[in-house]
Amino acid sequence: MKKHDQPATDRTPATRAARNAGNRKKSLYLHRTSAGTPAKITRSYDAGFKATPAYRETLPDVMDAIDAVEGANTPIQQVGVSNFKLPLKFSVSGGKPVTLETSVTGTVSLEANLKGINMSRIMRSFYEHKDEVFTTATLKKILGQHRIRIGSLDARLKLTFAYPLAQRSLRSGLSGYRYYQVAYEGWLSRDGTFRRFVEFDFVYSSTCPCSAELAEHARDTRGAYAVAHSQRSKARLRVEIAEAKNLAIEDLHAHCLAALRTETQVMVKREDEQAFAELNGAHLKFVEDAARLIFARLNADPRIKDFQVACAHLESLHSHDAVSVICKGVRGGLTADFSDFRSLVC
Numbered sequence: 001m002k003k004h005d006q007p008a009t010d011r012t013p014a015t016r017a018a019r020n021a022g023n024r025k026k027s028l029y030l031h032r033t034s035a036g037t038p039a040k041i042t043r044s045y046d047a048g049f050k051a052t053p054a055y056r057e058t059l060p061d062v063m064d065a066i067d068a069v070e071g072a073n074t075p076i077q078q079v080g081v082s083n084f085k086l087p088l089k090f091s092v093s094g095g096k097p098v099t100l101e102t103s104v105t106g107t108v109s110l111e112a113n114l115k116g117i118n119m120s121r122i123m124r125s126f127y128e129h130k131d132e133v134f135t136t137a138t139l140k141k142i143l144g145q146h147r148i149r150i151g152s153l154d155a156r157l158k159l160t161f162a163y164p165l166a167q168r169s170l171r172s173g174l175s176g177y178r179y180y181q182v183a184y185e186g187w188l189s190r191d192g193t194f195r196r197f198v199e200f201d202f203v204y205s206s207t208c209p210c211s212a213e214l215a216e217h218a219r220d221t222r223g224a225y226a227v228a229h230s231q232r233s234k235a236r237l238r239v240e241i242a243e244a245k246n247l248a249i250e251d252l253h254a255h256c257l258a259a260l261r262t263e264t265q266v267m268v269k270r271e272d273e274q275a276f277a278e279l280n281g282a283h284l285k286f287v288e289d290a291a292r293l294i295f296a297r298l299n300a301d302p303r304i305k306d307f308q309v310a311c312a313h314l315e316s317l318h319s320h321d322a323v324s325v326i327c328k329g330v331r332g333g334l335t336a337d338f339s340d341f342r343s344l345v346c
Helices: 013-019 053-057 119-127 136-150 209-222 249-260 270-282 287-299
Strands: 076-092 095-110 155-168 175-188 194-207 230-241 304-313 322-327
Touching: 076 119, 076 155, 095 119, 095 136, 119 136, 136 155, 136 175, 136 194, 155 249, 175 249, 194 209, 194 249, 194 270, 194 287, 230 249, 230 287, 249 287, 287 304, 287 322
Parallel strands: none
Antiparallel strands: 076 095, 095 155, 155 175, 175 194, 194 230, 230 304, 304 322
């Protein structure tokens, strides 16, 4: 078995110590011959050189050094790679799978006495599945491989991508595509528990009920033409899918659309713009209303085990934003602990 393919059991402190008995920690920057004498460095690149299996066996591995851990010899909860990108296939309701640029973050836990992980193994194990159609269930299979090959107890994986859905205009009959920011996330814990999450961003218009009432008051009492203030707004849903249940991105979009009604538009003619003004007038909402409206939809869906919703109304009246956060309230589950409201700017 090659060194770079050694199973996780070969990376324990005991097996490392036995394999390196009598060795001293060597500098990574001192080049030596097999006899131990300094080797002359050739400052050129040999494009024709091929690394044979025998040559790879001679390559040094700092992970095998004795007393290699720097700093506190303590476990690390998450270590890995973030934002490596590749094209992946995702299923689309009623159509063929689509290939989308995907940003991947993969992390595992690291126990004490181990210097680090082989981060390329995270990427290599992921690329083995690059031709599959990805769902949240696919993550469990990859996470299981991470734990075995890397020798970790806990593993996490997150895929972030922009998902296209066609939107029909309100009255003109035109149609256009809009892209929704989506993330699939999987957690596999040391006791074998697997949790699946989906994050979904929904952009909508919010018209202030207070402003609308004041505008009508000015018109009724003084004949003054006034317009209620409205603004582009965003809701970020984070839902945990119940075991043995399936939940599509289109399902989350449908929940948001049914709850908020005033999704921003892609293709617009004059009749569509007028319709949008009427739609906003029919569905006035504060940021508190938005959170509760989405809560009602998600809470009634048995496929959703838990959820958190963060909303931001990017005020046109104020120079600050109005925000709200709500959660299902599952014991030991997701909380309303959300503070990254700047990420909701749209």
